[in-house]
Amino acid sequence: MTELTKLHYPLNNNLKVAEPQVLVMGYFDGVHLGHQAVIKRAKEEADRLGLPLAVLTYTPYPGLVFQKLPLPWHDLTPLDEKVALLSKLGVARVYCLNLTSMLSELEPQSFVDEVLMPLSPRVVVAGYDHLYGARDKQADMAHLSNYARNRFDVVTVAKTALAGQNHKIASRDIRAALADGDLDFVKASLGRHHETSGVVVHGDARGRTLGFPTINIWTPEQESLPAIGVYVVSVTILGQQVMGMASIGRNVTFGKDRPVTVEINLLDFDQAVYGEPVRVKWLQRLRGEVAFESAEALIEQLERDRQDTRNYFEKD
Numbered sequence: 001m002t003e004l005t006k007l008h009y010p011l012n013n014n015l016k017v018a019e020p021q022v023l024v025m026g027y028f029d030g031v032h033l034g035h036q037a038v039i040k041r042a043k044e045e046a047d048r049l050g051l052p053l054a055v056l057t058y059t060p061y062p063g064l065v066f067q068k069l070p071l072p073w074h075d076l077t078p079l080d081e082k083v084a085l086l087s088k089l090g091v092a093r094v095y096c097l098n099l100t101s102m103l104s105e106l107e108p109q110s111f112v113d114e115v116l117m118p119l120s121p122r123v124v125v126a127g128y129d130h131l132y133g134a135r136d137k138q139a140d141m142a143h144l145s146n147y148a149r150n151r152f153d154v155v156t157v158a159k160t161a162l163a164g165q166n167h168k169i170a171s172r173d174i175r176a177a178l179a180d181g182d183l184d185f186v187k188a189s190l191g192r193h194h195e196t197s198g199v200v201v202h203g204d205a206r207g208r209t210l211g212f213p214t215i216n217i218w219t220p221e222q223e224s225l226p227a228i229g230v231y232v233v234s235v236t237i238l239g240q241q242v243m244g245m246a247s248i249g250r251n252v253t254f255g256k257d258r259p260v261t262v263e264i265n266l267l268d269f270d271q272a273v274y275g276e277p278v279r280v281k282w283l284q285r286l287r288g289e290v291a292f293e294s295a296e297a298l299i300e301q302l303e304r305d306r307q308d309t310r311n312y313f314e315k316d
Contacts, residue, residue: 002087004079004094009103011118020122021054021093022046023152025130027171028057030076031085033191034127034160034169039089041157042125046090051122054093055086056115065099066135074224076171076178076194095119108132108139112147124148125155129168162188181227181285193281196223200237200273203263212302214247214263215273217280225262230286230305232312235264236279243267245302245309246280249289265302267309284312 007015024042028035039055046053059079063069077085083094097103097115106114111133116124126141133139141156148154159168169189177185178194186194196219203216215237219225225248233246246264264280286308292298 002083002091002094004083004096007095007097009097009100009106009115011115015118017118017120019052020120021052022049022123022125023116023119023121024053024055024091025124025126025132026055026057027062028055028077028082028086029061029171030174030190031082031089032076032169032171032174032189033162036089036191037160038125038127038157039086039091041155042123043090045123045125045155049122052092053090054095054119055091056095056097056119057082058097058099060099062099065101065104072221074175075222076174076190076224078220078222081195081197104134106133108134108137108143109147111139112144117151121152123153123155125157127157128159175224178224178226181229181288183226183231183282183285186282193283194224194226195279195281196225198262198278198280200276200278202274203261212265212299212306213270214265215278217262217264217278219262226282226285227288228260229288231282232284232286232309233264234281234283235266236281237266237269237273237276238271240269242269243309243313244280245286245305246282247289265306267306 022042022045024039026035026038031039039053043053061069061073061075064073079096086094103115124144126144128141130141131139141154145154161168174186174189177189183194198217198219200215201218203214228249229247231246231248233244235242235244244264244266246262248260248262250260262280286305290301292301
């Protein structure tokens with residue numbers, strides 16, 4: 001199991017990793033294919049040297065420290081999910097460092113001496129565009145070997161792009177695609193389907209009256225949901241994988257200015273599950289949200305959506 005250690009600068013003087021390790025730097029939101037390429041390159045170094053593989057990541061998202069961004073902020077992968085994904089790639093330890101004004105103004109040499117060296121790196125690996133410390137002081141990968149002063153080796157990993165594209169795979173592009181409901185781009189960039197977590201809570205119970213009972217999901221605020229619309233999903237609940245038809249929307253057929261909710265009609269499943277944790281895998285977008293003229297028209301569309309959902313799983 002991957003060990004998680006939370007750090008704050010200045011680091012505790014008692015923190016000193018006894019054994020050398022290969023250390024990877026990055027925020028790694030989404031742990032997308034570009035991130036995976038960096039981690040895999042570092043794993044090669046760790047295996048070659050017979051050393052453990054560790055990741056130095058940060059919280060919060062760097063943009064929140066360097067500029068004003070709309071709040072609340074939504075990560076593709078909250079820290080616990082990020083750690084789980086890194087574990088699957090062979091990472092033994094994750095150090096999560098609070099990104100603060102003090103840290104962001106640190107001279108790059110001081111960053112190396114006071115942040116990296118206590119972690120006993122034999123090799124430091126990062127993507128070609130990774131920055132650290134004061135960003136106006138040549139705190140980039142091209143200069144890291146100078147700051148290392150022969151205490152560790154540096155490996156810089158080139159960009160990873162999708163087939164037919166020149167620009168690198170980027171978390172910001174994946175977030176934008178998710179906000180547009182473009183799950184094909186999201187999957188292509190992540191190398192897997194996007195997932196969110198949540199808890200089953202009470203809703204209006206309107207779906208039951210329509211013949212489409214739903215579970216209502218409370219999703220943690222920091223997680224990224226797809227755009228408003230209707231989706232094919234796979235839901236992990238009570239240790240089972242269940243087919244589902246999910247709606248993210250405001251139920252505009254029944255009134256204006258309603259809050260956004262996540263409701264899932266689980267196929268071939270009928271159990272009381274209030275309070276149960278769930279994981280939702282977002283597979284395919286079926287359509288956007290529509291204000292129907294009547295409940296009957298809505299039911300007709302839901303019947304089509306449910307059949308489209310079954311068809312998805314039958315061909316998958």
